[in-house]
Amino acid sequence: MLSTFFIQFLEDKTISELLINEQIREKEVRVIGKDGEQLGIMSAAQAQKLADDAEVDLVMIAPTAKPPVCRIVDYGKFRYEQMRKEKEARKKQKIVELKEIRLSPNIESNDLNTKVSAAKKFIGKGDKVKVTLRFRGREMAHMASSKHILDDFAAALEDVAVVEKPAKVEGRSMTLVLAEKKN
Numbered sequence: 001m002l003s004t005f006f007i008q009f010l011e012d013k014t015i016s017e018l019l020i021n022e023q024i025r026e027k028e029v030r031v032i033g034k035d036g037e038q039l040g041i042m043s044a045a046q047a048q049k050l051a052d053d054a055e056v057d058l059v060m061i062a063p064t065a066k067p068p069v070c071r072i073v074d075y076g077k078f079r080y081e082q083m084r085k086e087k088e089a090r091k092k093q094k095i096v097e098l099k100e101i102r103l104s105p106n107i108e109s110n111d112l113n114t115k116v117s118a119a120k121k122f123i124g125k126g127d128k129v130k131v132t133l134r135f136r137g138r139e140m141a142h143m144a145s146s147k148h149i150l151d152d153f154a155a156a157l158e159d160v161a162v163v164e165k166p167a168k169v170e171g172r173s174m175t176l177v178l179a180e181k182k183n
Contacts, residue, residue, distance in 0.1 A: 019060040020075055021048060024068075029060070032071045041067055097127045098177075103153070105139050105146040112149070116156045123161045123180050133174040143169060150176045 024044050031039040031047045034054055039047075044058075051058035051072045059078060062069035071078075099122040101115050119129045131153055135143060150167045157178060165177040 019063065020057050021051070024048070024058060024060050024070060026060075026068050028067045029070045030065070030067050031058075032061075032069065034072050039072075044070075047072070094126060098130055099127050100130045100132060103131065103133045103149060105133060105135060105142065105149065107149065112153065113156075116153060119153075119157055119178065120160060123157065123178065126180055128164065128180075129161070129178045131176045131178065133176075135172050135174075140172065143174065147174065150174060154178065 024047075026044050028041055029044050029047055030041050031050065033039050033050075034056065039050070047070055048058050054072055056072055057075035057078075058070050059073055059075055060068055060070050099119075101119055103112070103115060107115075119131070122129050131150060133146060133150055135146070139146070147167055154161075154163050154176060160181055161178040162181045163176065164179040165175075167174055167176045
């Protein structure tokens with residue numbers, strides 16, 4: 001019961017609110033026929049009469065156009081096809097996450113290599129990587145001399161990643177953003 005309610009809620013929210021039949025109050029509309037042919041610009045009443053004669057609905061598909069575009073189509077079938085298109089588009093969508101890797105200025109090379117391999121994994125999955133070099137206490141006095149750590153990190157990943165945002169000081173840390181290299 002709950003799942004059908006949820007699906008109905010999704011259907012109502014993802015498919016744009018379309019005006020159909022008598023809901024269309026425009027004086028003139030551009031009409032597209034049942035087979036996709038242009039029928040021209042006419043009054044909404046004439047368009048509604050054509051739709052009634054064909055025993056289907058008049059659906060406003062482009063309300064912002066001048067004049068608005070209406071289509072003569074079976075509304076139930078049209079809604080179903082729109083739902084399928086939107087579902088397919090959501091399936092193909094890739095959400096890119098931003099993963100963070102934290103380093104310190106006195107990191108050893110073995111630890112740095114471990115962090116580089118973790119970053120390679122993240123970038124291989126299509127995520128972006130934010131490398132943060134955190135400074136504490138007296139380390140703040142030597143921020144400029146520690147920039148080479150971020151440069152080395154980026155150089156180690158240059159075969160799979162490109163620098164999206166160069167190293168930048170933000171408060172007590174220096175950050176660098178790496179993204180997947182496009183072929």
